[in-house]
Amino acid sequence: MPKYAMTIDLARCMGCRACMVACKVENNTPEEQFWMYVFRLEEGEFPDTRLTFLPRPCQHCDNAPCVKVCPVGARYKREDGIVLTDFQRCIGCRYCEVACPYGVNYFHWKSPKKGQYLNWNKDAEVKERGNGETPPWHNPDHDRRYGEERRLTAGAVHYKGVMGKCTFCVHRVEKGLEPACVANCPVRVFEFGDLEDPESTVSRKLRESNRFRLLEDVGTEPRVFYLNGQPPTSEHRQLDAVKGGKKG
């Protein structure tokens, strides 16, 4: 059984947020929801300021508070370490969201909208590219059931009133592919792989680099490791935060 982990090389990140876009396209997440998010942080006083960037996927914690508090076991951790939500079991109490110190959970506040970013049926270009056929409005892999448990866990917008979050792109990992953020980063900030395998890139990078995990003192034991950087402090101010969803 592999033991999946992710490394994020902060020395490489330039804050382009391509991973956020890749994640949205891959997982079809609703508007205003970012399963992958990149903090653009500033510290110091002008003119002595410094910019840093901090990508924030789900940390897939070994001691995950969200898994602990879920009253129905909809949030669970697979043996390979991926923390997932069973969209068919979730009752929408949002306890996982308040228990998580990383703010990675996003609730489906409204009904899922088919083709939310593009009207597949009316767009002539889409048909043309699909050789006259309309492609499905979302990745059919999202509807498959994965892992020993065979539970519906991949992608977003299955139901309203349930919780969603980063799945490490379980539907891609099951096929032997990397998560979308990893595959789409132009400067290879992310590595994804098996900690059990000493020759994997993540294992090698973890041996060779300075590393930290986010909010280590909360005791969550994340599977996401940050390399060559510093954890954020209260001196960090967030620049151009994405606009919140207060307008609905």
Added chain:
Amino acid sequence: MSIQARTLRDTGVGRWGPLSVAAGAALLAIVAVGIAAYSQQLIHGEVVTGLRDWGTQGGSPWGLYIAFVVYFIGVSFAGISIAALVRLLRIEALQPITRMAELLTIVSLVLGAFSVLADLGQPLRGITNLFRYARPQSPFFGTFSLVMAGYLFASLVYFYLAGRRDAYLLAQEPSRLQWFYRWWAAGYRDTPAQRARHERTSFLLAIAILPLLVTAHSTLGLVFGLMGGRPGWFSALQAPGFVVLAGVSGLGHIAVMAALVRWLLPSTREQIRPATFRLLGIFLMVLGMIYLYFTLIEVLTAGYAAHEREQELVALLLWGTYAPYFWAGTVGLGAAVTIGLVQGLRGSWNIGAVVAMGILVNIAAIAKRLIIVTPSLTHGSLLPYGHGVYIPTWVEVAIIVGLMSLGALAILAFSKLFPIVPLESEHAS
């Protein structure tokens, strides 16, 4: 052994006067608005509420609904505590308000359950999955097992058993509800042997459900207190604080209710005496003092040399965004305690003053519940997210007010079916 006709008529049972009809109609109208609001939420999802994700969305995923889950379940403290005090400590002055206290417990527990359902994104799944896939490791488990199942069930049993004597007395007289009273009495005839057995059962039941008083309200506190990653919540004081504040709001509620019943049904004035209110006032004062002490310790612990975020949250409560709620809660409780102290020192307890205490502590309790839930979610992030905002929408307010009206309606309707104050008869000594 028959009760006089006067007594039965004066209990208000079966009589819908113009005041009751008007009150009932008004409450029904408010409930209807609540149902309309909830249907909006069912159709469109919780996007119609002011709730949003914390973090990048800058909202609060828990708000009014959860605050009122906690408040309603807190109010339910009244029934068990008064029943237990009467049975175990033999405090006779509280005897006349046992039934309304038990009723309040049952009604408020049901309202608490409804508030949970209002909060759920998938309410139907909630009803099935919470039982099918129950996980005792989740702090929520206590809310559904101990509170909703154990506490509610025990209260219903207690309520039913304690009402059998009156049901038997009422079944002696012809009335449209005779079948109902006969069914409730279920063979009980108030013979000395039966009465002795009834006393013993009630006593044992009171002992059995007394631990629920502490455990049930504690589990609710643990829902918040166990969250290590949430500054402002993670505290060992959370569970005892919940128990005490539950007592404050529950007893405050029952004081107001007892005064209302006494005012509306003159025949009960002989039973619900000033001594009843004196006791309620004393309990309220003592519990209020304990809670104020907890507040002080909490503020001191989090504000002195704690984690940065804890300090920020304390500042937010003391003079920031949430200061109006914090001070409404603290000053409300402080005023109630002061009213109690003045009366205690003067040695005379005034019914109006105790009612004022009851109203003050309930306003305080609601304010406190709100600031337990939201500040940590909007301002308690350990990562450099921006601060959040939470403003409830009309849907949330309408649902909560609708639930309150539903509760009042249920109590009103019950009082027309059954005497809300236990009957007295010649040989009840």
